[in-house]
Amino acid sequence: MRRLWIGLTVAVFGLLLIVPVVRISMGAMNEGWSGFADGLARPETRHALLMTGLIVVIVTVVNTLFGVMLSLYLVRATWLGKRIKRLLNSIVDLPFAVSPVIGGLMIVLLLGPETALGALFNKAGIDIVFALPGMIIATLFVTFPLVVREVMPVLQEIGSAQEEAAATLGASAWTTFWRVTWPSIQWSVVYGVVLTVARALGEFGAVLVVSGNILFKTQTATTLVYQDVENFNLTSANAIALVLAAGSVTLLLLMEWAKSRREVH
């Protein structure tokens, strides 16, 4: 029995997770190393990777900051009623349930060129939809719950007693946060950050809708993969996919590391 179950599980993992990754690597090298290098050396690839990098950095910083603060408020704040907290708490998860395409559509609807807000920004010389700001907003939307969901349970678990102790010892809110709260949540924040990076790196649907996928302007790594596939340029698609997959595997290792650190503390 035992052997059967282990064997089955290994087989499932192998077929579903390992074989595809191996296949991508082979696909990228289909036309040899030069094919892979050529795929990456294209100017549009470089531009797309740059865009993705930019989005990842901005989104991660903003959502980490706001995510940690919102978690603190949702768990600790006395100025929010219990019912409001519960309501906000269930709203936090909504982006998980929203199809990325719909997430993108929402932003087009709110900030598109035909909308009042969009027109307003347009007059001020800022394009949101079909430009970088819209892509950032879309990615912010999609990744918002990740940090909050990692940090909130830890805050709940450690309770407020240590923070109260710090307060009775004369520590300000700021000192209390950095010296008492932060050491307890830091590895969960790191974990949340890694998840955010992974999601921002891989976001496709929302960005595709918002960006319009304009070559050399709003194309990201994932939308370029999509375009290459549509154009039957599989080798180039594979090259970029391999880079992204390598990033994902690195992130996976980071996740494992953050998880193990979190368990120690």
Added chain:
Amino acid sequence: MSSMLQSRWWSWGFRSAVMLYFMILIVFPILGIYGKSLSAGWSTFADNIVEPLAWKAVTLTIKLAVIATIINVFVGTMSAWVLVRYRFPGRRLLNSLVDLPFALPTAVAGLMILLLLGPHSLVGEWAEKLGFTILFHQPAIIIAMIFVTFPFVIRAVQPLLEEMDTSEEEAAYTLGATKAVTFWKIILPNMLPGILSGAMLAFSRALAEFGAVVLVAGNIPGKTLIASVYIFGEIESDNTIGATAVSVVLLTFSFLILWTVNYVQMRGGNG
């Protein structure tokens, strides 16, 4: 006093900033899409929903997501069991690999499946000989959905199994229960909340999936066009109302699932 006042201003500023961010980023867009879908009146909304292609896309999505979820319930429960209860070489590696679908861009996942199942691939040719095609047909969509939702059930069941006191099982054995009886009466009920909430999350994600599916589905209306791809098509062809109407149906469905999961977990947490 002045320092106190200052800190109050600061904290007031922080609060407002966070709440505003939250409202603008999450709440407004969602309200906006509901508003927009009804902006041309109920009848237009209804027309867009009962549009045969739209309706077919929604039902097809639900059907395929259900199949993917059922498969993931079995595979996921088994994997969670094996990863928690058995010790074997490579266990840690497999355990880390579980999260791969979360870490991998969905477009990359789509491409991987495309390469593996394509007409020139081993599997593709093999299936061709048997007289059916996978790629650009429903099986490919199901496989894509299984891949992206793979971690949910495992990650929901694992902690329950880890926390479960083995003395419960031992008690069952001492009372004369066979292994099978113990599994059905003791272990499975313990795993059930995790299986259910994992399945709900997987289902909700499968409904919403776009990236992996759009590359491997044929996107033939009525046959392999799922809801999110349909919405994308409507956006591309500038039928915003049509896109929002289907979006709202899909969203409402997902929200109901999400809140059910939250409710179940809250109840479970209290029990």
Added chain:
Amino acid sequence: MHIEVNGLNKKFGEFQAVKDVSFEIEKGQLIGLLGPSGGGKTSILRMLAGLESVDDGDIVFHGKRVNDLPPQERGIGFVFQNYALFKHMTVEDNISFGLEVKKWTKAKIKARVAELVELTGLSGFEKRYPHQLSGGQRQRVAFARALAPEPQLLLLDEPFAAIDAKIRHELRSWLRDMIDRLGITSIFVTHDQDEAIEVADQIMIINKGRLEQKGTPWEIYKNPESPFVAGFIGESTIVDDVSSLKGFGHASDWPGTKALIRPEYVEVGKAADFELLSATEPGRVRHVHFRGSEWLVEVEVGTSRLVTYRSLEKEILHPGDEVQVLIHRAYLFNDNDSWVMENKLKEDPMPVHI
């Protein structure tokens, strides 16, 4: 620090946790807040600390109203129920935290930490983390940490609740000594009457958010002002029909009155053991339990069942033995009033109203 509390009220939603509590505490006293769980003791303590907002009423330290001061500025030390030690800091870092926050100089901090480590008997454990300490040691660290910034008032929330019964005794007297030596005004919360009686100078009995009685342990034991206090302090049995007991016949003048009788108020023995036999009445032993240092005797008198202690030196009683029972006094109460009544046949014929 001299503390005054006037008309304190606190509501959590619909639940009135603290109702109209007023008291005054002299400098240097050790006060026990005693009462059943959920009675509002901890809420009072947390309001004193500034960890909970006050709905209504005043808290006055040293003649200065502190209601609106945050905990940081109240000059208090707080020992939490589960110690709330900073998990990621060593014993030393925990103790020095409050001093660093107050920007003491390094040298002063070092000296103060050393002093407290010495005082609390934690020498050799300075570099350990909380999870490497026993319950009693953690308690000492919490105590040292709270004391380090030289607070004027020490507040302790169920300080011994999480400690084994054996060590608890030891720690109690240790704490008592320590507070005596430092002369710091201290308030501790407990639900354990032995603890309160043993440690506190004065006890405040809190029930359902109200302050039932304040006084020294002996005063409260001797003259309970409410049936709740009488029942909460010491052991007792409630007798419904007190007028049927010998010497308490005139209790029938107050219909609906019940009696609370403590084991110490009851004496059992053979007829020859009593001088005033007329004040006793016959009873039958139902059970005897060996209690380690004495016998606990359950005896049936008429329809009532009473409990008393009996010295191990005396003749051993057995279930079924016929004995004489003398009830020295009873604590009578009805819906409006409560008082102590002595056995009329024994001495004073007049009941004593309190």
